[in-house]
Amino acid sequence: MSEALIKHFAKKLIAWHGVDGRQGLPWQSVRDPYAVWVSEIMLQQTQVATVLERYPRFMKRFPTIKKLAAAPLDDVLAEWAGLGYYTRARNLHACAKQVVEAFGGKFPSDTILLEQLKGIGRSTAGAIAAFAFHERAPILDANVKRILARLFGIEGTIQEKAVNDQLWLLAKKLLPNNAADMPVYTQALMDFGATWCTSRKPVCLTGIKRCPFAKDCQANLSDQVLVLPRKVIKAKSPEFDCDMLLLRHGDTVLLQKRPEKAIWGGLWSLPESEWRAKEKNLAGHAQRSEAYLTSKDLFKLVLPNEKTFTALKSCKPIERGLEIKHIFTHRRLWMQIWHVSTSDAVKLSGGDLQWVSLRQLGKYGLPQPIKLLLQALSLVRGDDLRS
């Protein structure tokens, strides 16, 4: 039973793709390894609908790997803003430099070499090798893990190394014999997982369409489709408070470049306090930042991390602006926005603080909630941030 499935899987899947696969995605018809690579990185943990909007923009902005490698990192981050997981953008830039310097701007076709490049792991290396070079290299993304766990009735969680090893072994065994089939086969795998063998509403349970593997699928035969692959119970995401300073001077706003390792790493954001564990009771209020007008019209904002913004003359009275709730995958953040304007721009000595013209904001990569905040306050139009 299992052996027959392994033998005919690729052929059946490709046949399925011919009828019910996704067609017309802009990166599907592409053979240029650079274009394939960009699409694979952008699609990591990011939905197709989002990438459909952003991929053409990125390719227009950075049409070749040499132009990407030669661009300032800040420009790449600005183009990536809103997509999340900004390490991808830094790695993309670093990888472009690697390929230009070590391989003359041409991606290697060998997965061993591909995996040594920044931001390219085993699965992405397989996808690039398959799509761009017709290599018989497997992928193992969330789609494939789910398909295989169900087809072969694999118990145990995906995190376990033994399970992961087993899945990679299966992925390799299922590859089509003909290397020329690798692009369509790899695409078919992704399409099948994304549209038919889905996590929550697989077609085998809806009864409308007939899964070509219904009679082979261990999960289907044992009524385990919805529980495979086994989920890991996740802890509730912790909650934080922080204060942010929206300081305006004329048509400029004060931005601060974020450290690379933090969340929104490398993006430009508002100066902020350190994050504090959110206190549900009022006792936590004592921890809040203090913002007040000092004598002689000097503005002073004292943040809990002891960073102090002072010596700003002629500030308008301090508004304690809106509080923004932002939800990450693993965190919840309440941002208290302190909206202040001054007629006297403070002289900036540090490199990470910068006055930025509102019209120039589009050149800066902003965290999505900050971008939305500035739009909501009509400080900037959507078009200005589209660049």
Next chain:
DNA sequence: AAGGCGGGGAG
């Protein structure tokens, strides 16, 4: 092996 890292869509 576990945790960090965004954002948006689906249910």
Next chain:
DNA sequence: CTCCCAGCCTT
């Protein structure tokens, strides 16, 4: 709300 996603990297 919760869960999920064309993962990778660091610890």
